[in-house]
Amino acid sequence: MRPSLLVILSFCALPSCTALFSFDDFRFDGGSADAVAAEASVDAVTDLTDATAPDVVSPDVVSPDVVSPDVVSPDVVSPDVVSPDVVSPDVVSPDVVSPDVVSPDVVSPDVPLDSSLDASLDASDGRVDAPLDTPADTALDRPDASVDAPADVPLDRPDVALDVGPDVPRCPTGMIRCGDACVDPQTDPLHCGSCSTPCTLLCSAGACVTAVDVRASLGNDLSGHACALMSDRTVRCWGANGEGQLGDGTRTSRTRPVAVVGLRNVAELAVGGSHSCARLMDGTVSCWGSGAYHQLGDDTAQRSTPAAVPGLSGVTAIAAGSGHVCAIRSEGDVLCWGRNTFGACGPGAPADTRGPRVVANTGLLTRVSTGYLHSCAVRSDGAVRCWGFGTFGELGDGRSTTSVTPVAASGFSASDISTGGEDSCALASDGRLWCWGSNRYGSHGRGTSSTDPSPRMIPSIINATRVSVGSYHACALAAGAPLQCWGYNNEGQIGDQGGLTQRNTPGAVSLISPATTVSCGYQFTCAVLATGAVQCWGRNTHGELGDGTTASRSTPLPVLF
Secondary structure (H helix, E strand, C coil): CCCCCECCCCCCCCCCCEEEEECCCCEEEEEEHHHCCCCCCCCCCCCCCCCCCCCCCCCCCCCCCCCCCCCCCCCCCCCCCCCCCCCCCCCCCCCCCCCCCCCCCCCCCCCCCCCCCCCCECCCCCCECCCCCCCCCCCCCCCCCCCCCCCCCCCCCCCCCCCCCCCCCCCCCCCEEECCEEECCCCCCCECCCCCECCCCEEECCEEECEEEEEECCCCCCCCEEEEEECCCCEEEEECCCCCCCCCCCCCCEEEEEECCCCCCEEEEEECCCEEEEEECCCCEEEEEECCCCCCCCCCCEEEEEEECCCCCCEEEEEECCCEEEEEECCCCEEEEECCCCCCCCCCCCCCEEEEEECCCCCCEEEEEECCCEEEEEECCCCEEEEECCCCCCCCCCCCCCEEEEEEECCCCEEEEEECCCEEEEEECCCCEEEEECCHHHCCCCCCCCCEEEEEECCCCCCEEEEEECCCEEEEEECCCCCEEEECCCCCCCCCCCCCCCEEEEEECCCCCCEEEEEECCCEEEEEECCCCEEEEECCCCCCCCCCCCCCEEEEEECCC
């Protein structure tokens, strides 16, 4: 558009005189006569139908293509474009700027002022092209865009690695990308701590964790459960949980292991009937589950998370029976609490013991074990002392009599001991095994099933390193030999591949790798393998095998951590 232009010039000798320019529908009330040229000619003007004039000034705005030879705003000069005969209607007083019409030569705040202003003027519309050195992929209306940001990194994705394309979904906070998947390096056993760092069992806090010990409960049809001590000194339990014996804060049975809430720095486990206990590294003891016989060490009837046994410290060994608990202190004495109907907690009235009480006449002890209704311990000199229910000869003193006072089971020097339902077995210092008690279902492993109130040696086992006695079956580990079990087998608890037939002599159990420890419970058995995995077999009514099912079996399969 080329509107008619009437230029009226007024001259005055006084500095206060002003000039009025009339551009048809455009008015410019300028400054003093000293700042206005005496004459000017206009050949072309730009359509400014949307222009207004608010009092806003941008100090950094430079219009390189529009300068009147005699009208120069202070400190604002275009170095490249000078048109001596053209006065652009874009030239305004320093107090007048159009907010709606953006001069194309206004430099974006993202572009340094010293960038090249080499531009071409489009005669058709008066626009100024963008500076030639402005990055083509940097939008001028994106002040938050980094000039050197790679094109394939979305600006709203700060957690995406620079070498990850924009088509890869973002991983949630705390997870990392391994191939095509988002994984949690703190818990994923296939990517523990970083990509492609597999664990054989489980991952916790970015480190591989394995099992170092396992204990099966010596309870009844309703209480079967097991717990494993892990290499990070935490505990995971599975199976029946009607009394909170799994320690996960609930009373819901679990067919796979769950972590015991808040339990750390565990040195040793003790799994009883419907209760569980742990000896901590600081010498204290915490228990959880049923307190029906005060086996939690206080008057609590039941709790589903661990709590310390009051007043107990300096503990070096611990064991849990079906309804009672015993612990050895650093001084060598033993304290017991819980069910004491037949004297399993030592001398005193035949009533439940509400807190730890010293058992007299034992001597200095190093190991302790608790069965259904009796207890046995190994002295520092290798002698064995037992007390409690003895009707089936389980005290080993040659009689079938109950005794609240510890009696001697003689004939060998012991290094460890295990007690079960109606039987006891000791690991002698020379690696031989000695057993006594009811021997029901051939649980003594000597080919018979008659009661033995005095200890007798199992002839077929030598170089034994571990023994465990369950309800009516037993298992042993020996150097250079596979795990061997014998006794009652109604649920497949001895791991005999031949079925559910009982064995009164030891037989090998087929495991995926050698066992390092074994524990016999109520009609089921669990073992820790050299790989740190756990395998269980036998009764599985409440999920005590930890395989995610409740199907009993005679073949060992891994616990699914």
